Amino acid sequence: MKPGASTFPPGGAVEVSSADEGFRGSYYSATVVSYTPKSSKYVVSFDKLFQDESGTRPVTEEVEPSQLRPLPPAELSKDEGDFEEGEKVEASWNDGWWVGEVVKCMGKGRYKVGFGEKEKRVFKKGKVRRHWEWVDGSWVDSLGRNQKSPLLMKKQSSDGMGSDELRDGVIVEVSSDNVIKEGTLVEVSSDEDGLNGAWFSGVVVEVLSEGKYLVEYSSLRADDDQMFLREEIDALHIRPNPPKIAVSGRFKVLDEVDAFFNDGWWVGIIAKLLEDSKYIVYFRGSEEELEFKHSDLRKHQEWINGKWFSSSLRLKF
Template identity: 45%
Template structure:
């Protein structure tokens, strides 16, 4: 996907408290607190920032400074009101390794503790209530979901179970994810060729072909990068701010609907690239995660007022 910049965005003033995203391996998908120092060489699109929790030296005395594109910065998210409880399958940010990572609540545990699944790493970890916050996106100067509305709909668990032991059969249709640059975050249709003695699976992609276009690509993948095909659901209409998968460049990419157009067309915003693309309804599906042998839907981010993102 290409990078689309919001032409109306304004740089953050010097000294602004912000959250910072990174494109470096091992840090992608997290937000870190920091401070804007100044623009780089008076370029309003490049900002020098200083992290609050990441250090440049092993002794931990010198905060890390970086020059980043302004699109990698956002204001500090609003604080949740009161002593808030989180619900099963609700989207949250969890504080882990000095940053906030997006995840999904997979279990409500005793003692105000929660089990959280992270889609980027396929990990499941346990957190206390104080280590979690509502997951919000900063989209063109607006928090999604809006602060005053938060999440209006209960989360949904899709009642479809398949073997949770990740033993996929030869010839089974599956979806495969990749950690390669440019493919992260997408799922691609494939067929299982065989399970290897190492525990990995040999698969053949259904639509990705080799460089000389003579055959479909085959690959070995581990169990964290393979899942069954999601349920085929009939959706009458997608809602504003609903999380969806969009079929793009032969794969399914997770995004958020931020404008409902006529004739069953939608504008979808992709958080990883800050890009928006128009899709037909037939090119979209509801976003679900494969967790512990069943499909779980993240909370729909619904705004009943249907405010437009400026």
Template identity: 40%
Template sequence: MGCRAKMETRLFKKGTQVEACFDEPGIRGVWFTATVIRPPRRDKKVYLEFQTLLNEEGGSERLKERTTVLNIRPSPPREVHRTFKMNEEVEAFHDDGWWEGVITKVHDTDRFSVYFKVSKEELVFPACNLRLRREWVDGSWVPPFEEIDKSNMWRSKGSNMLKPKGPSKKYSSKSKIKFVKGMQVEISSDEEGYVGAWFVATFVKKVENKYIVEHKHFTTDDGTELLKEEVDVQHIRPLPPEILMVDHFKLLEEVDAWYNDAWWVGTISKVLDNSKYIVYFKNSKEEMKFEHSSLRLHQECVDGQWIRAPWVMFPSYSQF
């Protein structure tokens, strides 16, 4: 077995999450997340199960297909810093895949207009749905990743669920997490009305045992600059690793809902049609309706590692 064949077998072994593209018109160059069912053989084809594509419209069975290794690459690691500039080439998560585009307008620190060459459309995306465009060339990413969030590099076999590969030296405990200036973080508050919410912010500096952060969506009273706040170690954490929701959320699944410029912890209390859900918020004892795109799986940073429970049972659920 040649060196290249050995590398392909190692990269695309069974259970590995990868990205694959098609040569069909209209979706050429779009990358879709998939899991390897069977590694490459002599014909250089890999049998994949796609995470966001279905066999037929309106069906529930995921698409399974044999694809050449030339159209497959590893899933890119997640970057800690996500900043985008005018005319920068990016990939935007849209219509179940990562589409190549160009930043045409910076609306604020978290919203960007992207122009797609394939469809000749221009759409607005939050930063969390964008990533810098890179190519997988001879076993390396071009341009290379400068800083990678290692908490998202290991995944459980055959699944999108994160699985830490032993204790991380960088995140050995929450108090020892290394926050770097300019790093995107999330902060919480114990104030009445804000319990259960995580706000996106940028780390500025550490002063003794306090952390100075700058909010991404809130300004000072006069509106002239972004609001700065001082928090302790119990109320700051890195951005949670991304977990791609492949189809839909399930009843009683714990989620974060994007509302009023923050992520609020809640539970799916009812699954509606057209990818809509009713979410119950325990702290406020309220229910609200959300679209799939406004939800993410809830995760907790425990001892420096990200943990999530797929379902959470509440004694009061029968009262919904």
């Protein structure tokens, strides 16, 4: 897997920096829609930037991994006394956070912040936060102090799924059984043309060697149609069955989902909400849009480095 693939899972809350002229030094909150290993880029949907004046169509954009960072944890942004002149800060302005420097303390919780050589603006204390840099998985402040990202472990209920981790505002569901062995219910992907983005259910019949398994599919038949198809699968194309996640209410536009059709689960994005709990789902690989019932969809999850990542488990500070 290429660098950055497991850093920001789909559904994760992030901030995106811009290299465009006039926007350098700014960060905008967004949600990760997907990651493309071939290009090593992410697609994000911005929280406060919209394509239309009514604010119903969020801006989506393909960005480099270097442009992303997690949301700064609340305890890092929390004010601990007044800011000082010369201190590096971030100010909330034009729907983003802009990196600047306190030029003058105005009193009564107000600060004049400078951006570059010319631009200076006055902000109330609630619109200013301390500046931290995201460096190699840690938050580093302007004084070089290092603060690891928050990590909270807690027991999972007795459903056999193991534990949850709180990492950068996203709960990561961890399987208690990271070893695929005989009898393990699995899903298998394929690199064949027309099958990209699909996962097919099966069971491990035999562990052939390290990293290779004999799998019998649950819905795909052999050519003679007398028995279920069996195939040798390598570790890159196999994962345990995803844990079931209850959906509270309806899916939302831009939610990443798996849709069941043609004997498999296909990764897509909710493009439109219809009546009677139905949806139009867009599939990037084929550029098709198909209609599905709610019962034929599930929340999309990614199996990365032995852990399940899901947008449904995002924690809100």
